[in-house]
Amino acid sequence: MRDLKAAIRTVPNFPKPGVQYRDITTLLADPEALAESVKRLAAPYRDAGLTAVAGIDARGFIFGTAVAIELGVGFIPVRKAGKLPFETLEQDYALEYGRDTLQIHADAADAGDKVLLVDDLIATGGTAGAAVSLLRRTGCEVVGAAFLVDLPDLGGADLIKAMDVPVTSLVAFEGD
Ligand SMILES: O=P(O)(O)OC[C@H]1O[C@H](OP(=O)(O)OP(=O)(O)O)[C@H](O)[C@@H]1O
Ligand SMILES: Nc1ncnc2[nH]cnc12
Numbered sequence: 001m002r003d004l005k006a007a008i009r010t011v012p013n014f015p016k017p018g019v020q021y022r023d024i025t026t027l028l029a030d031p032e033a034l035a036e037s038v039k040r041l042a043a044p045y046r047d048a049g050l051t052a053v054a055g056i057d058a059r060g061f062i063f064g065t066a067v068a069i070e071l072g073v074g075f076i077p078v079r080k081a082g083k084l085p086f087e088t089l090e091q092d093y094a095l096e097y098g099r100d101t102l103q104i105h106a107d108a109a110d111a112g113d114k115v116l117l118v119d120d121l122i123a124t125g126g127t128a129g130a131a132v133s134l135l136r137r138t139g140c141e142v143v144g145a146a147f148l149v150d151l152p153d154l155g156g157a158d159l160i161k162a163m164d165v166p167v168t169s170l171v172a173f174e175g176d
Pocket of ligand 2: 019020021022023095096097121123124
């Protein structure tokens, strides 16, 4: 098994002073680490009866689409505001270094759907929490949330678990 953590670069003070930015572009450039990341993100959900994977704009699109292909289901883009052309649902949120708004198409899923949420990283959980809320407003079931990176010091995974969504992650940066 590859050490995926070693494939991720840390850039201090980006995008703001005090933030240790976990830069996944170095992992994306490493074909073995990239392929293993996708397989390991998908593994816990092979028998979950998923009907779709949702991924969060923008880095969540990279892993979410790959996981959807790996699991043989379609992909739902959860986008930053103003990008989706049809009727949308929207939710404001705060993240480690700012505020933003997420949207999904109102017809992206419905009550029959079982959806896995995928993103590259969870920090405060503000982004993933907003995505879970949006998906639930379509009537679908959010069966899990899968992240390449967890920053446990910021409490995001606990927040998502408190929303009754099981969380899986592959790499943790804690106290470093
Ligand atoms: O748990 P949180 O504190 O909410 O932070 C996590 C979010 O922050 C990053 O996205 P960012 O908004 O930087 O967008 P990007 O994917 O376009 O780089 C990351 O990809 C997550 O979506
Ligand atoms: N520390 C961090 N590194 C990379 N992406 C992030 N998104 C939120 N916090 C982050």
